[in-house]
Amino acid sequence: MSTTGGPDTATDVTWRDPKRYLWLIGLVVPLFPFIAWALVEATGLGLLWWTGILLLYVIFPVVDILFGKDSANPPESATAWLERDRYYRWCIYLYLPVQYAGLVFGCWLLTHGGLSFQGRLGLAITLGGVAGIGINTAHELGHKKESVERWLSKVALAQTCYGHFFIEHNRGHHVRVATPEDPASARLGESFWAFWPRTVSGSLRSAWRLEKKRMERLGKSPWSPRNDVLNAWAMSAVLFGALVLAFGPGLLPWLALQAVFGFSLLEVINYTEHYGLLRRHTESGRYERCAPRHSWNSDNVASNVFLYHLQRHSDHHANPTRRYQALRHFEEAPELPTGYAGMIVLAYIPPLWRRVMDHRVLAHYGGDINRANLHPGKREALLTRYGSAA
Template structure:
């Protein structure tokens, strides 16, 4: 079983294959990646079910150090970068209809935002500078580099409290949450960076300010490729920035959908001291569905991740006491896009869980 699970984490690479192969097949092929993510994955999650097995505590140190798991994420960085550049070439040279452009752009977002941000999230939590730099590169490709600051120094500190933009409130629909999380998350990252610079007595208006670098990097990145393609084709290739920013918006929207799902209605208690209780596996929704966890590097075992943020994805554990999602993220994303259905399903589940655990 261990060997099968190791191979399973390569499932993420199915997405770029479907995007590229589907494009060259044309027609319905452009939707192959969408069908795989939003139809086949939920079906397989339903049929195959959950994997609640945890690695024995005695094996965690050894498995955490296995290079195989780190290698998979490193390879992904290069694959995603290459696929995005290929996408630039396609939109610069092909005559796509509006419908084809939308299918292609949203398909790219499933690669860069669906899996890419997940990998960036994993790498961004690590102390190793190479892993952090890879995380920043991936986030640059979706114009969401401030996530590196806000997620680690903001979200993980304030999760399940009103101070956290990325914690969705009970009764809050996704579209309202999206605006609040995107806006306040960016502002929070600015505030966190200013405080860091003031503490070290460095100038806010300098390249020491990561938010300046993070804001400029995606613009410079797409600008270089736009200029290069424009010179080569002897015309202004406006299609590249349109495609890049389009897939970026869709990509970080996928991230915000996941944020919405992961902490919906979660609240930490205020202690007599006035401080919030520590983060535990009770403060994040959990989903241990086998197939979708392969695709997302076990991100869905989110309860354990928030309780022990230092743990690598391969050793994240299932907690029966955590609130459990009825399905994996692929299915839950679709549900979140339809607020009445979401509230009908999730509000009942939230209240039932609170009653059972008396939280």
């Protein structure tokens, strides 16, 4: 393994990243619409326009189980070297042109491909899957200090009209994570279907408040073009406007559908990441510093490769600007029973989710349910059910 500047420690010479070329597998995701088209052409089965759903909710969870876990960390002396290696950045950058090529191709198919209603529905959802995982690409880019990467983050978010995530995630969620005040931290006893409207509306309001305050500090109106919420939304408006001009107004409902599915895919992952976990108040009245115990992690290697180590979430919260290839596993972090691919399927079915996750939250807190982040409306029921274990 080599870097632009070459190795500069003995560790650099002897240690090799075993996942170095596996990161390119992440580029399979933006190929979903092309894969769906090829499969339909080869088989004549219109059902295969739903290839995105099949891959996301069936094949990826099975692959996660088959390939197992990888808890190995890079040596500390290799971290700076790993972060300088621009190869890893290009694995991220390349997602965007493939994502948008797939979007344009999908829009042509939706309007000129002669698809049935069910076929267009399946293709729109497949496009939404690409856009939703594209938000994870935006997440990786948006935490970086280089302006070009932060700009590319907004580009990745334009397809889902979720540009405000760029603001809320970095300056809202990372400050309030694992607290009742955070709209992106799910509470014990809260179903995904109750979490969804709370996080979608709460994150939007929070992003606007944060950016309004920043504009006030600069002595500018919140309606300034420098407002990062507005200029991110403007990118979506330009993108959607150009696509509608190119392919006709009949495309608009399908664009809206893929956008909603895309940002909902982000939110179901948000639901998984901090479910029931709570930071305590210190004697000063502030919340304790975010620690590995405040994020659910998973070392299932397949999902981690597809999602650029997003599942090593504890290290990400401890070091938000650390690049994905250098994120570490923590033994003390609570571990999910499988990767995100399987967990999001469980999240859609609240009884299954509660059966799998509630007792893990309880065990994480040594049986003391009062230490968890409880859904206010379910508090009494949870205390009645689990109180005897405290």
